[in-house]
Amino acid sequence: MSYGGQTPTVVVLKEGTDTSQGRGQILSNIDACLAIQDTLKPTLGPFGSDVLIVDGGKTTISNDGATILRLLDVIHPAAKILVDVSRSQDAEVGDGTTSVTLLAAEFLKEARQFVEEGMSSSVIVKAYRSACRLACGRVRELQIELKRKSNDTKDDAEFRELLKKCAKTTMASKLIQSNSDFFADMVVEAVQCLDQDELDENLIGMKKIAGGSLEESRLVKGVAFKKTFSYAGFEQQPKKLSNPKILCLNVELELKAEKDNAEVRINKVNEYQAIVDAEWKLILQKLEAIVATGAQIVLSKLPIGDLATQYFADRGIFCAGRIPADDMERTVSAVGGSVQSTCSELTSNDLGNCGSFEEIQIGSERYNLFEGCPKAKTCTFILRGGAEQVIAEVDRSLHDAIMIVKRAIQNNYIVAGGGAIEMELSKYLRDLSRQIDGKQQLIVAAYARALEVIPRQLCENAGLDGTELINKLRSLHSQGETWYGLDFGHESVANNMDTFVWEPSLTKINALQSATEAAALVLSVDETIKSEPNHNSIGNQPVPPPAGRGRGVPQGMPPTQMQMS
Incomplete structure (x- = not known):
């Protein structure tokens, strides 16, 4: 049917709906995620700075990625994906919330050049998932098992010391870094109080009492x-x-x-x-x-x-x-x-x-x-400190350490921290990419470059020469030195397996998988439809004014009563 030779206008979406699509929308979403990365970058590592957040008069000082993102009240729909990834990392593993966010944003940053050149996002996503699968496989090949003498960790003094080293690595980037020996012992003891089959961290109570020093904190076995x-x-x-x-x-x-x-x-x-x-x-x-x-x-x-x-x-x-x-x-x-x-x-x-x-x-x-x-399947920390904000940050730090010790008991495989595993994975994927044909080679190589954001940012936050140390690490890893990473004590590089900078391999695997999926999700969205809510309507029908609330009629009084009076 023709309408005078003109095609009729078909209205599908209600008035005021904002639609954006195409390559520009993908780039806009990537920019939003990079803004989140810029906020969290300074908080990474043992020399990372804290962020002061004031929300409705309540002050929070923290360098925990999940806490910062939760309090920032992010409204951009694409950037919210990074918030969700950080929360899932916190719930599943407990530590690595900042790392997973930085990795996801860096994957998107490396993918940006391919999107600008017109490459299909589905090709990038496919290559990223393939690279993630290879990287996780490599972590499982390299991971080292913490040997136990018995299934009961309470009677195994050697295994207990290994758990303390994992806890101290987690605390290295926290407020309680200088008291890590004191708190690491308490954390391992607290986890060992729990039922070793379930290890329910919710049965560890946290009580906060302002005043006193941090080392006046105590653990009650009960x-x-x-x-x-x-x-x-x-x-x-x-x-x-x-x-x-x-x-x-x-x-x-x-x-x-x-x-x-x-x-x-x-x-x-x-x-x-x-x-x-x-x-x-x-x-x-x-x-x-x-x-x-x-x-x-x-x-x-x-x-x-x-x-x-x-x-x-x-x-x-x-x-x-x-x-x-x-x-x-x-x-x-x-x-x-x-x-x-x-x-x-x-x-x-x-x-x-x-x-x-x-x-x-x-x-x-x-x-x-x-x-x-x-x-005694439960225990209670009584935390002391000079200010409520300090005690709250100690609480968050201990939560991360408890989760890491719990995961180390359940899945007792570790890798070296301090950027060592990221550099090894980067070298592994870079070598592997040269054997791949077509576009996939460039994308896998970009994925390998993105992994270096962790050691590079650790150097930057510590005030070290990142370019020099990263090049030194590349050279050592190419010679087969698998566990070499950053050594902040000597402002150089060292074998972090020997210096006891350990992390559960589960933390790294979960971070890689979550960051890759988050990047894939952002890249696969090329259209955003934003509908403005209409608060004065039900469905598409306007809400009629309540009876008896016209001009000159008191609120809540029936019209008949007004007339009679």
């Missing part, structure tokens, strides 16, 4: 939590117990005024007294049932009021109410027993126990400590 809100009679309760039996509840032990809960209509005074007596009888029955179990410590997620507090104090029992759910969960996993939601039919099997309980003063806070737990 549970520690801040003293909860206390009622009258709390001062008379014991503050130190040996081998106590512990009852964990999800029961409220507090008298409630009936006017808060229900409306009660009575005709006689003695009827009201009967209601009050019944309420007292119910709570006293609960308290008597608890005491009959022989428990010396009573913990509850819900409030324990002044009547119950005084009742327990008179009988030499310690109690604490309003305990946070995560602290209660870790307490039960450490002391045994189970959380009871009723006080009827309590038995001794419902009780847990620990070697010692004590309430102590730490800084300006009082803490309850449960140590010597028979089922």
